Amino acid sequence: MVIESGIFILKVYLKQALCKIRAxxxxxxxxxxxxxxxxxxxxxxxxxxxxKVEPYEIKTISSNVSAVVLRADEAKEGTLLDGNDYIVLDxxxxxxxxxxITRKMALLRQTIAYNQKMIQNYEALLEKKKRNFERIKNxxxxxxxxxxxxxxxxxxxxxxxxxxxxxxxxxxxxxNDLQLREAVLKKSIRDKHLSNKxxxxxxxxxxxxxxxxxxxxxxxxxxxxxAKLVIYLNRDEVEGALAKTLYIxxxxxxxxxxxxxxxxxxxxxxxxxxxxxxxxxxxxxxxVKVELRDE
Numbered sequence: 001m002v003i004e005s006g007i008f009i010l011k012v013y014l015k016q017a018l019c020k021i022r023a024x025x026x027x028x029x030x031x032x033x034x035x036x037x038x039x040x041x042x043x044x045x046x047x048x049x050x051x052k053v054e055p056y057e058i059k060t061i062s063s064n065v066s067a068v069v070l071r072a073d074e075a076k077e078g079t080l081l082d083g084n085d086y087i088v089l090d091x092x093x094x095x096x097x098x099x100x101i102t103r104k105m106a107l108l109r110q111t112i113a114y115n116q117k118m119i120q121n122y123e124a125l126l127e128k129k130k131r132n133f134e135r136i137k138n139x140x141x142x143x144x145x146x147x148x149x150x151x152x153x154x155x156x157x158x159x160x161x162x163x164x165x166x167x168x169x170x171x172x173x174x175x176n177d178l179q180l181r182e183a184v185l186k187k188s189i190r191d192k193h194l195s196n197k198x199x200x201x202x203x204x205x206x207x208x209x210x211x212x213x214x215x216x217x218x219x220x221x222x223x224x225x226x227a228k229l230v231i232y233l234n235r236d237e238v239e240g241a242l243a244k245t246l247y248i249x250x251x252x253x254x255x256x257x258x259x260x261x262x263x264x265x266x267x268x269x270x271x272x273x274x275x276x277x278x279x280x281x282x283x284x285x286x287x288v289k290v291e292l293r294d295e
Contacts, residue, residue, distance in 0.1 A: 089192035
């Protein structure tokens with residue numbers, strides 16, 4: 001009798017346990033269904049765009065001078081520039097003039113040093129002659145002729161002193177003009193040697209033997225240290241877009257929209273340009289799907 005009672009009680013407990021397990025399974029299924037619905041709704045609400053992975057910046061280098069192209073290294077196209085010249089313009093005349101100016105400036109500096117020394121000597125001489133004239137001008141034992149001679153000598157020395165100062169000023173002006181010309185020539189020579197280390201030579205626009213003038217396009221360069229995506233948002237999508245989570249090709253990314261233009265785009269009417277800065281890929285120009293999700 002006791003054994004039968006124990007078996008009955010055990011059956012009751014087992015039945016209750018099975019009921020609880022079934023309830024838990026039903027709850028798990030319900031939770032999974034809810035989570036699936038949430039994810040589905042999130043995906044359905046996500047905005048999808050397609051964009052090309054572009055270099056962070058592409059710029060055109062134009063000539064600042066008039067010259068003949070001596071070298072245009074086509075072999076460097078599509079490569080990262082290492083600091084060596086990929087375009088060289090003729091700088092022969094600039095180099096010759098710069099050497100002459102350098103020598104002339106050295107002579108002018110030497111002349112300035114001489115004049116400064118002469119001015120110091122004249123100052124000491126004038127001081128002595130002034131004392132001599134002041135000493136004899138009231139002496140009765142000195143004739144008017146002697147006093148006049150001392151005065152004329154003093155004035156002549158003062159004029160020589162002033163002329164030396166004037167010459168020093170003129171030479172200084174010449175030196176300043178040459179320094180300006182030197183700076184112009186050095187810049188001209190630099191502008192005729194293009195290296196742009198760290199940039200990729202995207203397109204070479206001139207060839208050896210061509211004559212270029214100021215504003216002539218020489219090359220297109222690309223900054224491939226970073227990449228960017230450009231998408232266009234509708235007006236109602238702009239607000240809050242900076243906080244959206246970005247999915248690229250269906251995969252959650254660490255990136256955010258970097259900036260949004262607050263003026264509608266000229267080409268994509270009623271749309272607002274948005275830019276996403278990202279790490280540089282191995283290969284650019286791939287088309288990717290971009291989704292903006294609320295998370």
